[in-house]
Amino acid sequence: MERQPAPTRPPRRRARTGLVSSIVMVLLVGVLSGCGVRLETPPPTEPVPDALEQVRRTAVADALGVAELATTAQRADGLAEPVIAELARVAADAHAHADALGGEYDSGLGLVDPDLDLPPSPSAVPAADPADVVSALSDAAGRSRTAASTTSSGDLARLIASVGAAQSVSAARLATLADVPAPPAVVPQMPVPGAASEEPAPTASPTDVATTSPGGEVPVLPSGLTASDFRALVLAEDGARYALEVRAARTSGDERARLLALSRVHGDRAQAWAELGSVAGTAQDPRRVAYVLPRDVDDAALVRTVQTGLATDYATLVGTTAPSTRALVVELLVEAAHTLDAWGAAPATFPGLPEQAAG
Template identity: 75%
Template sequence: MERQPAPTRRRRRPRAHAALVAALLVGVLAGCGVRLETPPPAEPVPDALEQVRRTAVADALGVADLATSAQQAEGLPEPVSAELARVAADAHAHVDALGGQYESGIDPDDDADLDPSPEASEPEPPATPAEVVGTLSDAAARNRTAATTTSGGDLARLIASIGASQAVSATRLAALAAVPGPDPVVPTMPAPGTTTQTPAASPTPSPVATTPPGGEQSVLPAGLTASDFRALVLAEDGARYALEVRAARTSGDDRARLLARSRAHGERAQAWAELGSIADTAQDPRRVAYAIPRADDDPTLVRTLETGLGTSFATLVGTTAPMTRGLLVDLLVESALTLDAWGAPPLAFPGLPEQLP
């Protein structure tokens, strides 16, 4: 706040002169259409989009505060402390990307300054990693719902990415601190041969099911174009092929993991083809073989494929209709968790390449 100059001291004028000045002031204000009893300006009422934004900001600030507090605990293992520091830094990055805290510019009442100072209270103990995990999980769940329902596509895309980041952070911190973590998000696409639906203008039931934290039934994202369906089918089937070929050259647990992920992508490719009514038609883009991304090891290949898919899911969150994006949001979260499981450095904004440092 800028420092205001000290008021200059004025001489006391005669009472009659002061009364005349007051009368003239009333006349001027009345002539200008300003009434002396006009109430002070009030805080504007936020619209729905602003409420969503403010809630996401408040959640991110809460995460940052708790993570910072938890770092003050004595005897904290170094990996846990480092993860808490990263969580706090990402939370501040989320606040900045969301536009920061709202400030109206209206000065708050100064009545609180007139009250006597409260007695000093005992400092609160540091937060625990378990509390940070819980706050991250709650924030991720709220952001999932907001991304699914909000009318703003750009805001939905950003909040979906932030929610995915928070889900990854909650999972990582829980593992490091040996405390219960969040429930996994496991999207489930329709089985081959299931009756499909085309995208509708309003939310309608579909054969797409998902098992998010709330366990609610998902709907087919409305607004997907024929080109979107072909791109999804091609990306999922290409990932299937690349992981299947890689698994043939691997053994042990890594081979089993690669095959499991390959099957998941193959099933989703078939489901997207059916949902887009292009399965086994001339529009079906699936091929016998694909070019495989160059990768020196299994984790690098998985991370390359999942990064591309996550970017596609985040993009479609921003272009599909509200109330129908739940499946895409879940796929983005699951892709981010898969990246973490295969050793990728955690990102503050999964699926948003423009936010990369």
């Protein structure tokens, strides 16, 4: 019988190849896991900004938008040198505002929040003129006042209130120099003594972002003022009244009329604070018969000294009073900044914030 050849074994190359592939995949997954990479990880997204971050970003965007317009407007035809110089100052102040507010947010992801209105790039900014800058400053100042009045952070409110005061002053200055319509003045209205406590304070959702300009609100007594705050305000305003009255008695003509008009404003305000703080006519009323006055200063310098102190006082109270009730102290800061400008003070980048000026 013829011998048959032994049967051959089936090839195992396929199985061996499959085993090698499995080992490679296991090793690859192990390496990727060790590097912190997960194949199923979704692409990164920008974090959702909270209410405070939205307020901050809006203020930064406003400042950078003003800077861009002011820089572009300097190239407009036929501008006088004082207007060009003022536009350059406005642009520099706006950049300082943006820096103090923390600058543009950058997560490092290279993504852009689609809900945030950022200023256009320089190449996209159309031709502008001083009237455009005045309008942008006025709009930004209104949003700053509202944000400062309502945001939950006292420190951020104080900074934004100062920025808004500077923007308001710049709008008025540029409008005068360029002979274009000026925005309406901010006129603080004191609450009516005895009725302020009956007036409900406006409320705001913690997720709301205030972006509309103030106007037409019923005056509300700031919540959070202490008895010491009331006495300090009465003393500061009455001291201003006295200093201006004494100086007015030593001059004449239009200067005398200006000093007397300003002294009456501060006298009325001192009385209102005394009544609102329930110290008028009591042993706790801090008003004095006379105050020590600075010597060897002219009328304008005296007014500037008085207003600088008031601006600092009101900026401080912006940071310590409650959200949605601080509109009055915000507006009093703005008014003090305008009075400083009217009496010859150099424009302050951060009115009421001496630490910024010192830095």
